[in-house]
Amino acid sequence: MKVQRLVLGMFNTNCYIISGKVLGKCILIDPADDAEVIRKCLVQQNLVPEAILLTHGHYDHFLAVPKLQEVWKELPVYCHSLDCPKEKEQYDMGMVFQTVTAFPNVRGIEEGQKLELAGFNITVYHTPGHTKGSVLFLVEDGLFTGDTLFCRSIGRTDFAGGDDAQMYLSLRRISEIKGDYNVYPGHEEVTTLSAEKRYNPYLK
Numbered sequence: 779m780k781v782q783r784l785v786l787g788m789f790n791t792n793c794y795i796i797s798g799k800v801l802g803k804c805i806l807i808d809p810a811d812d813a814e815v816i817r818k819c820l821v822q823q824n825l826v827p828e829a830i831l832l833t834h835g836h837y838d839h840f841l842a843v844p845k846l847q848e849v850w851k852e853l854p855v856y857c858h859s860l861d862c863p864k865e866k867e868q869y870d871m872g873m874v875f876q877t878v879t880a881f882p883n884v885r886g887i888e889e890g891q892k893l894e895l896a897g898f899n900i901t902v903y904h905t906p907g908h909t910k911g912s913v914l915f916l917v918e919d920g921l922f923t924g925d926t927l928f929c930r931s932i933g934r935t936d937f938a939g940g941d942d943a944q945m946y947l948s949l950r951r952i953s954e955i956k957g958d959y960n961v962y963p964g965h966e967e968v969t970t971l972s973a974e975k976r977y978n979p980y981l982k
């Protein structure tokens with residue numbers, strides 16, 4: 779598995795490109811912003827995305843979706859149903875942003891669901907707390923944690939849909955995952971599960 783990280787947008791959000799299983803195919807996790815940067819990166823490597831996976835429904839993780847869906851017409855977007863609101867628009871900092879619901883070809887995902895994309899077997903863990911529909915994606919030796927778990931830190935719970943008690947349970951669940959994985963968070967540096975179990979004050 780090859781994992782490439784692009785840091786995009788005004789919140790320095792991590793976008794991941796996963797490839798290496800089926801020639802010319804890849805998965806995009808959290809195409810945060812700058813669709814043109816993502817497109818160029820894929821085209822240079824002769825990669826076609828098979829799907830977009832969203833770790834949760836915050837706009838700073840999906841601003842590139844509309845333009846990517848113009849380039850790759852049927853590109854499906856997987857997101858937990860609880861982070862697909864009824865409204866097609868949201869307001870923040872005096873600006874209007876689309877919600878996940880506004881995009882075509884959105885597919886709701888649930889706890890324990892298995893996906894097979896670009897040759898990879900992907901397992902969905904529902905880990906609410908940062909948002910109601912936050913998920914982790916387990917792909918081979920990689921754990922894509924979105925804004926639930928960061929390097930030595932965790933995501934905020936004070937946004938709409940955030941919940942401290944749920945976050946606590948989600949983190950406990952993560953701390954009980956056996957074995958070691960590379961942890962690819964939604965912001966900041968990549969880490970490992972074993973390092974977080976040892977040094978992350980929220981996982982101890």
Ligand SMILES: [Zn+2]
Pocket residue numbers: 834836908925
């Ligand atoms: Zn977030």
Ligand SMILES: [Zn+2]
Pocket residue numbers: 789791836838839925964965
């Ligand atoms: Zn974020």
